[in-house]
Amino acid sequence: MDKILIRGGNRLQGKVKVSGAKNAVLPIIAASILASEGECRIHEAPPLDDVITISQVLHALGVNIRYKDETIYITASQLEKSEAPYELVRKMRASFLVMGPLLARTGYARIALPGGCAIGTRPIDQHLKGFEAMGAEIEIGQGYIEARTNGRKLQGAKIYLDVASVGATENIMMAAALADGVTTIENAAKEPEIVDLANFMNAMGAKVRGAGTGIIRIEGVDKLVGVRHTVIPDRVEAGTYMIAAAITKSDVYIEGAIADHLTPVISKLQEMGVAIEEDENGIRVRPGGNLKAVDIKTLPYPGFPTDMQAQMMALLLISDGTSIITETVFENRFMHVDEFKSMNAQIKVDGRSAVIKGNAALKGAKVCATDLRAGAALILAALAADGETEVTGLHHLDRGYVDIAGKLRRLGADVERVVAGALVEEEQEQGLTFFSTHVSPSMA
Numbered sequence: 391m392d393k394i395l396i397r398g399g400n401r402l403q404g405k406v407k408v409s410g411a412k413n414a415v416l417p418i419i420a421a422s423i424l425a426s427e428g429e430c431r432i433h434e435a436p437p438l439d440d441v442i443t444i445s446q447v448l449h450a451l452g453v454n455i456r457y458k459d460e461t462i463y464i465t466a467s468q469l470e471k472s473e474a475p476y477e478l479v480r481k482m483r484a485s486f487l488v489m490g491p492l493l494a495r496t497g498y499a500r501i502a503l504p505g506g507c508a509i510g511t512r513p514i515d516q517h518l519k520g521f522e523a524m525g526a527e528i529e530i531g532q533g534y535i536e537a538r539t540n541g542r543k544l545q546g547a548k549i550y551l552d553v554a555s556v557g558a559t560e561n562i563m564m565a566a567a568l569a570d571g572v573t574t575i576e577n578a579a580k581e582p583e584i585v586d587l588a589n590f591m592n593a594m595g596a597k598v599r600g601a602g603t604g605i606i607r608i609e610g611v612d613k614l615v616g617v618r619h620t621v622i623p624d625r626v627e628a629g630t631y632m633i634a635a636a637i638t639k640s641d642v643y644i645e646g647a648i649a650d651h652l653t654p655v656i657s658k659l660q661e662m663g664v665a666i667e668e669d670e671n672g673i674r675v676r677p678g679g680n681l682k683a684v685d686i687k688t689l690p691y692p693g694f695p696t697d698m699q700a701q702m703m704a705l706l707l708i709s710d711g712t713s714i715i716t717e718t719v720f721e722n723r724f725m726h727v728d729e730f731k732s733m734n735a736q737i738k739v740d741g742r743s744a745v746i747k748g749n750a751a752l753k754g755a756k757v758c759a760t761d762l763r764a765g766a767a768l769i770l771a772a773l774a775a776d777g778e779t780e781v782t783g784l785h786h787l788d789r790g791y792v793d794i795a796g797k798l799r800r801l802g803a804d805v806e807r808v809v810a811g812a813l814v815e816e817e818q819e820q821g822l823t824f825f826s827t828h829v830s831p832s833m834a
């Protein structure tokens with residue numbers, strides 16, 4: 391079983407480069423299905439397990455897909471199948487994002503039900519409501535969702551989302567791209583990853599207006615073609631390294647971080663007393679004085695991101711005073727609390743709120759990543775803890791962080807990844823990324 395070992399107490403120093411955004415590249419790869427001509431080249435595609443999984447989904451559909459040097463090459467002119475199998479959708483819910491583009495291209499899609507996951511039940515009713523409003527017939531049974539247009543094109547429609555869902559906004563945008571007429575999504579999600587998807591689609595020939603606002607208008611076109619696109623930097627990864635710097639009272643430059651995408655995180659860190667400088671190429675975090683407790687409520691963008699909640703909790707543990715975090719996006723996103731408690735933290739959860747006692751004397755322990763961001767948060771807490779922490783459950787981390795152990799080690803942290811009893815630093819120091827050990831035959 392792989393594990394990451396962290397011995398806390400080191401100061402960090404230097405520069406860390408942010409990888410391409412997981413939550414942008416996944417819908418962009420799905421949207422490349424819309425191109426009936428030409429090749430899509432997606433640059434700054436992070437070498438992550440989730441990227442492999444969605445690539446395997448496209449491969450299963452008959453799409454030609456290759457990965458080399460952080461670029462993905464996709465030719466979707468020949469679609470052979472319209473089914474995303476359970477084994478792949480089970481691994482990653484975002485596989486469901488192929489439903490919109492498949493419906494638009496072929497008028498039929500059969501996707502395994504994504505089901506719930508550790509952080510919540512995560513229904514897909516808003517995606518389906520959108521497809522139905524556009525004229526698709528939906529049938530659910532035997533663990534699969536089937537959607538069909540019965541030989542007709544999808545029709546433009548006005549769709550109001552009951553929740554500003556990121557995935558539903560993206561899936562409907564992609565379905566609407568080749569529809570007859572105009573689709574309007576009201577109460578659309580406004581995340582930067584949605585803007586990146588819209589930019590990619592518009593370069594392909596789509597007519598998407600208003601991405602990044604609450605109302606998105608998509609005028610259907612007859613055809614989309616392959617284009618080149620560079621994925622935006624990962625704001626959650628950037629925020630995680632900002633907290634790594636703050637929790638170790640270090641001076642770290644986070645190269646590629648876009649401050650505009652991180653406004654709520656920067657504001658909260660500044661409120662706590664973290665010194666932050668922004669420039670056009672990145673963000674510098676410098677040691678400030680004692681950190682103050684703050685209250686945080688997670689919300690859809692531009693509110694405080696739920697994907698930064700666990701990491702922020704790690705920082706609040708070593709701050710002066712008591713903080714309250716309210717998680718409003720997912721109903722069960724506090725599993726990291728019990729793991730933090732193993733590290734000597736005092737946290738009380740009451741429904742959707744967690745009360746965090748500051749000035750914790752964190753101690754190294756054996757802990758398990760219960761989900762992706764929980765894993766990152768445990769590593770952050772371990773950087774400030776006394777003694778050694780062992781983090782397992784790394785399959786979660788590998789979904790969303792490119793070589794987190796290597797990036798932190800190069801900043802001066804005492805971190806190593808142990809694979810099946812063997813240390814892998816040597817391989818990573820030689821520039822062989824973790825991706826190469828996980829690459830699937832279809833992508834090699």
Ligand SMILES: CC(=O)N[C@H]1[C@@H](OP(=O)(O)OP(=O)(O)OC[C@H]2O[C@@H](n3ccc(=O)[nH]c3=O)[C@H](O)[C@@H]2O)O[C@H](CO)[C@@H](O)[C@@H]1O
Pocket residue numbers: 412413414416483484510511512513514515516517518553554555556557558579690696697719720721
């Ligand atoms: C691959 C990707 O981009 N993942 C991100 C995306 O997930 P994802 O797109 O799955 O998240 P959503 O924005 O859809 O979910 C937000 C809330 O809406 C609810 N909901 C969603 C869809 C639906 O049809 N019905 C419904 O009730 C969900 O249960 C959740 O409570 O946005 C989340 C919220 O910022 C992030 O945490 C994830 O990292």
Ligand SMILES: C=C(OP(=O)(O)O)C(=O)O
Pocket residue numbers: 413483484697762763790
């Ligand atoms: C919850 C997350 O991702 P996903 O939606 O892919 O599960 C995340 O990135 O923190």
